[in-house]
Amino acid sequence: MWIYAGVERTIFMGLKFTFPGRFVSPLGFLGMLTFVLFIILGITGALLMLFYEPILDRAWNSVQTINDVIPYGFHLRNIHYHASNAMVMLALLHMYYQYFSGRYKIRNEILWVTGIILGVLTILEAFTGYDIIFSERAELAISIAASLTNSIPIMGPQMREAFFGSGFHDFVLRFYAFHVFFLPIALLGLMVVHFPRFLVFDVPMVMAISGAVMLVGGVFPVDLGLRFDPNTPPGITVPEWYLTGLYSFLRSAYDKFTTGVAWPGLFIFSLLIIPFVDRYKKFSWKDRPIVTAVGITGLAQIIVTTYWGFYIDPDRTKSLLERLVIDPIFLYLIMILLVPLSFGFTYMMIKLAKNAEANAKLQPKKPSSGAKSINLPQNWIFVVFIALIAFQVYLNIAAYYAVLAGMKNYSLFIVGIMMLVFAGMWHLFRHGRSMEKAPPPKPVVPPSPLKAKPTPAVTSPTPPLALESGGSVKPVALGSPKEEKPIANPAPARGASATGTLDSSGLTKKSEHLTLQTTENQEAKSK
Amino acid sequence: MAQQPSDNRSRVSRRDFLKLMAAAGTVMTFAPFVDWGKFLPNPSGQLRERQKVELPDGSQANVKTFPVNHSEAVIYPKTKDLVLNKESFRVWQFIRLPEELGGNKNDVSAFRMYSQVCLHLWCLWKYWPQEGRKRGECPCHGSMYDPLTGQAFAGPASLQAPPNNVLPRLDLEIDTQGNMWVKPPNWSVNGNGIVGFGRFLT
Numbered sequence: 001m002w003i004y005a006g007v008e009r010t011i012f013m014g015l016k017f018t019f020p021g022r023f024v025s026p027l028g029f030l031g032m033l034t035f036v037l038f039i040i041l042g043i044t045g046a047l048l049m050l051f052y053e054p055i056l057d058r059a060w061n062s063v064q065t066i067n068d069v070i071p072y073g074f075h076l077r078n079i080h081y082h083a084s085n086a087m088v089m090l091a092l093l094h095m096y097y098q099y100f101s102g103r104y105k106i107r108n109e110i111l112w113v114t115g116i117i118l119g120v121l122t123i124l125e126a127f128t129g130y131d132i133i134f135s136e137r138a139e140l141a142i143s144i145a146a147s148l149t150n151s152i153p154i155m156g157p158q159m160r161e162a163f164f165g166s167g168f169h170d171f172v173l174r175f176y177a178f179h180v181f182f183l184p185i186a187l188l189g190l191m192v193v194h195f196p197r198f199l200v201f202d203v204p205m206v207m208a209i210s211g212a213v214m215l216v217g218g219v220f221p222v223d224l225g226l227r228f229d230p231n232t233p234p235g236i237t238v239p240e241w242y243l244t245g246l247y248s249f250l251r252s253a254y255d256k257f258t259t260g261v262a263w264p265g266l267f268i269f270s271l272l273i274i275p276f277v278d279r280y281k282k283f284s285w286k287d288r289p290i291v292t293a294v295g296i297t298g299l300a301q302i303i304v305t306t307y308w309g310f311y312i313d314p315d316r317t318k319s320l321l322e323r324l325v326i327d328p329i330f331l332y333l334i335m336i337l338l339v340p341l342s343f344g345f346t347y348m349m350i351k352l353a354k355n356a357e358a359n360a361k362l363q364p365k366k367p368s369s370g371a372k373s374i375n376l377p378q379n380w381i382f383v384v385f386i387a388l389i390a391f392q393v394y395l396n397i398a399a400y401y402a403v404l405a406g407m408k409n410y411s412l413f414i415v416g417i418m419m420l421v422f423a424g425m426w427h428l429f430r431h432g433r434s435m436e437k438a439p440p441p442k443p444v445v446p447p448s449p450l451k452a453k454p455t456p457a458v459t460s461p462t463p464p465l466a467l468e469s470g471g472s473v474k475p476v477a478l479g480s481p482k483e484e485k486p487i488a489n490p491a492p493a494r495g496a497s498a499t500g501t502l503d504s505s506g507l508t509k510k511s512e513h514l515t516l517q518t519t520e521n522q523e524a525k526s527k
Numbered sequence: 528m529a530q531q532p533s534d535n536r537s538r539v540s541r542r543d544f545l546k547l548m549a550a551a552g553t554v555m556t557f558a559p560f561v562d563w564g565k566f567l568p569n570p571s572g573q574l575r576e577r578q579k580v581e582l583p584d585g586s587q588a589n590v591k592t593f594p595v596n597h598s599e600a601v602i603y604p605k606t607k608d609l610v611l612n613k614e615s616f617r618v619w620q621f622i623r624l625p626e627e628l629g630g631n632k633n634d635v636s637a638f639r640m641y642s643q644v645c646l647h648l649w650c651l652w653k654y655w656p657q658e659g660r661k662r663g664e665c666p667c668h669g670s671m672y673d674p675l676t677g678q679a680f681a682g683p684a685s686l687q688a689p690p691n692n693v694l695p696r697l698d699l700e701i702d703t704q705g706n707m708w709v710k711p712p713n714w715s716v717n718g719n720g721i722v723g724f725g726r727f728l729t
Contacts, residue, residue, distance in 0.1 A: 057610050143649045143723070147691075150724055157721070162567035166722070167616030170569050230615045230644075230651040233667040253686070320668060321683060 018200045021430055029200035030094035031115075034122075035191065036206050037087040040213070044080040045180065048073075052132075054176035056169040059134040060227040067224060074408040075415075078217035084126045086213050088242045091119050095271075099295050102283035104275040114194040116271050121187050123242055128179040130240060134172055135225030137237035142171050144250065144260075151257040204423040204430075211419025218413025236312055236320070244309025245302050251309070252328035267298065286353050289346065297342035301335055381432045388425050392418060572714060574604055577700065580621060580640070580707040581605060588621060590633050590705040596625035596661070598654035600643065603697065603709055615651055616722045618643040619697060622654050625661050628675055635701055640709065641677045641694040642722045645670055647684040649723055663694075678728060690727045695720025 026033060051070055053062040066073035095115060098104060104112035127145070131138045142164075149160040165174050226235070239247050249259040280288040285295075308331070313323040395418045402411035539547075580588040582599050601621040602612050611617065622639045624630035630637045641663070643651045650667035654674060662680075663672030670682030677694035679685035685692055697719055698710040712719040720726025 055610060057613055140648055147724070157716075157724075158568075161569075162564065165567075165569040166572055167569075167614045169611060169614050230649065231666060233650070234648075255688075 014197060015195065016198045018198065020200060020202050021434055023204075023427065024200065024202060026202070026205050027097050029202060029205075030090055030097060031194075031196075032199055032201060033205065033209055034087055034090040034094055036209065037083050037090060037213075038187065038191075040083045040210060041080060041087060042184070044076045044083065047076050048080060049180060052176075054132060054173050056134075056172055059132060059172050060224070063133050064224055074221070075214075075217075075412050078221050078409075078412055079213060080129075081222040082213045082217045082220075084129055085240070085242075086209065088122055088126055090209075091122050092242075095119055096295070096299065099274070100285040100292060102278070102280070102285070102288060102291075105278065105283065108196075109275040111194055111196060112275050113272055114190050116268065118187060118190050118194055120268060121183055121190070125179065125183045125187065126240065127243065128175045128183065132172055132176045132179055133225065134168075134228055136228050136234040137225050137239070139168075139228040140234065140237055141239055141243075142168075142175070146171070148256060148260040151255075152261055153257065204427040207419050207423035207426065211416045211423060214412050214416030214419060216416075218409045218411075218416055221409045221412075236324075238310055238312070241306060241310075244307075245305040246309070248305040248309035248326060248331065251324055251326045252331050253325045254328045270298075286350050289350055292350070293343045293346040296346045297339050300338045300342045300345075304334065304338065305331075378432070378435060381428060381435070385425065385428055385432075388421055388428070392421055392425075395421070571606075572604060572712070574711050577708040577710055578604060580699070580709055582621075588707040590637075590701055590707065593623050593638075593707075595623050595630040595637075596656045598622040598656065600653070601640070603640075615644050615649065616642075618651060620652070620654055620663065622674055624674055625656065633705075635699045638699050638707070639674060639677070640697040640699060641672070642696075642720070644723045645684060646679060646687060646691050646694065646723070646725050647682070676728060677726075687725075690716040690720070690725040693720070693725050693728045695722050695724075695726050 048066060051062060051066045051073065053059060063077070066077055068074070098112065098115070127141065131141050131145075146160055146164050149163065150156050152159060163174065164171055225237075228234070238244060246260065246264055249263055250256070252259060274291070278288065278291050280291065282288065285292040308326065315323065395414050399411045399414040399418070402408075402414060580601055580603075582588055582601065588599075588601075599621050601619045602617050603619050604617065606612060606617075620639075620641050620643045622641070624637055624639065643653065645652045645665040645667065647665065647668055647670050650665050652663045652665035652670065652672060654663050655661070662674060665671075665682065665684070668683050670679050670684035672678065672684075672694055673680050677696050679687070679692045679694075697712055700708050700710055702708065714721055716724070716726050717729070718726070
């Protein structure tokens with residue numbers, strides 16, 4: 001108990017952690033999931049540091065050793081690689097969700113701006129990561145990065161010398177320093193500012209994401225690439241997916257600074273200033289047509305160029321240059337064409353959405369019961385639970401034998417499945433707890449449309465959650481102990497919805513309450 | 528009118544003056560750290576003295592013995608560290624030009640020393656002395672370099688805008704015994720060029 005008292009003096013009291021007692025849409029806590037991946041990357045990366053050697057002639061070989069020789073090196077490297085991709089992807093999704101739902105408003109500007117910087121640093125972090133393998137692709141990436149830095153007017157050459165040093169030996173060593181220290185420390189520092197006060201930690205979702213990373217790592221294990229040799233022609237290599245958009249612009253062979261520095265710079269800059277430009281009073285994408293259209297345009301351009309960057313003319317009779325270079329006129333024409341297309345698309349979507357809204361208002365409300373929730377009888381929960389545990393035992397054995405047989409990627413795949421099963425078990429667990437708490441889900445009163453609304457307020461002491469992402473789910477009773485005081489703490493929800501940082505703030509206080517009370521109970525019992 | 532200057536003087540209040548002093552003090556305190564930025568670039572290439580042109584067999588290149596229309600890979604600046612000596616950015620192509628380009632003269636004009644790092648994507652090009660070639664060729668994407676000037680005339684490197692299309696070049700000198708030396712370089716695009724990035728043709 002004294003630990004709890006001690007925590008009161010720490011920074012953690014400023015944060016409100018929520019452990020949702022039921023399924024909540026992950027859209028609202030994509031940021032937390034990104035952070036979880038950051039932690040996974042930190043742990044796997046720290047372990048990889050034990051064997052990686054950032055020296056010119058040893059970098060690639062040490063990665064090969066990690067991959068092929070060191071027990072579980074393959075696993076850690078694959079998790080590290082795939083988690084990096086997942087982190088970039090989740091960060092992007094997180095940003096776009098916040099963008100389209102207008103969350104950067106209401107005094108969240110600081111969160112937004114730090115978020116954009118975090119996103120840029122995340123991509124740099126991922127970029128420096130795949131460069132220090134020093135494979136053929138890494139060498140190409142480094143040379144492009146260096147020449148882009150060099151192309152910056154006035155300060156460019158000095159910046160290149162300062163950041164990159166001179167020669168491959170420096171590049172590998174410095175990128176390593178950036179990758180394991182400078183960038184992560186900057187990320188952590190910015191995270192302190194970026195963290196909102198209300199955080200959701202959804203264990204099943206976190207485990208599912210980790211499981212998905214491992215599963216993908218098992219199915220698509222990342223290759224080493226060929227060791228860079230300055231005397232042999234490299235194969236055609238394309239950067240990682242988050243940079244192919246930029247790469248397609250570079251491939252137009254137009255001026256390096258414009259294509260490689262100015263365009264992405266402009267994109268980042270416009271994201272940075274969007275909260276200060278967006279003057280709409282409402283939040284929803286439907287009520288902010290221009291901002292939505294601009295966002296859709298950017299997104300469409302990113303998707304098209306990302307694909308374009310990957311595409312290389314398969315005709316081998318043509319020269320490499322012909323296959324690689326993208327006609328700038330064609331490229332920019334498409335980019336410009338995407339603008340009216342995206343605006344039209346946005347207009348159409350808003351029209352459709354508004355129509356649907358209007359229609360829904362006209363029609364009598366369909367009670368959203370029935371198909372929504374699966375209600376297992378108590379006994380069946382135990383049965384399913386035991387089945388899952390048995391499955392876990394089987395998977396454990398399978399994973400072990402897979403490692404013994406040298407089937408590394410298969411074992412990684414199985415461990416991924418185990419994570420997913422764990423996520424399912426946890427979900428079942430909390431579901432069972434909530435069932436225990438509020439046993440029969442209310443004898444299904446054929447809900448008259450009039451009654452449908454007020455019911456939730458009665459069933460649970462939580463104020464109706466001001467959810468956007470959580471959707472229309474009724475606040476199901478959370479897995480809190482029985483002797484909970486009904487009106488004890490409905491208040492804090494206001495604060496949350498005022499700052500708007502979190503969807504399910506209503507859950508916050510309750511779960512805190514829960515942890516405190518359970519420990520109290522334990523204490524009482526032990527006495 | 529006469530009061531105007533005294534008016535101006537009184538406009539800076541004591542408080543403003545104090546702030547100004549604080550700002551000046553802060554600037555003065557942290558000014559020296561600006562120069563500390565020199566820590567970042569790697570100074571290992573900045574040599575003040577001439578260095579031997581050391582051929583792969585360990586001997587110093589000599590005008591009298593080095594064959595016409597021939598090239599060797601020379602490491603500059605050479606270190607005692609075997610790993611650093613493998614660094615592409617330290618590999619230079621030491622060329623004695625073919626006869627028709629004046630390679631049979633016994634002075635520095637017959638020699639060239641270019642960075643072997645291709646300006647396109649940093650593979651190592653080399654000089655091919657065969658009849659009909661007599662040029663630098665990169666194995667990776669086929670950039671070709673003129674041995675006389677170091678300018679790329681074909682392939683992707685030739686499409687790059689100056690200074691990214693001319694190879695960095697070291698200046699040579701010959702002592703009385705005919706031994707060859709590399710003069711201290713000036714690593715800038717207007718001087719000897721920047722390895723991997725090129726130089727302006729002057």
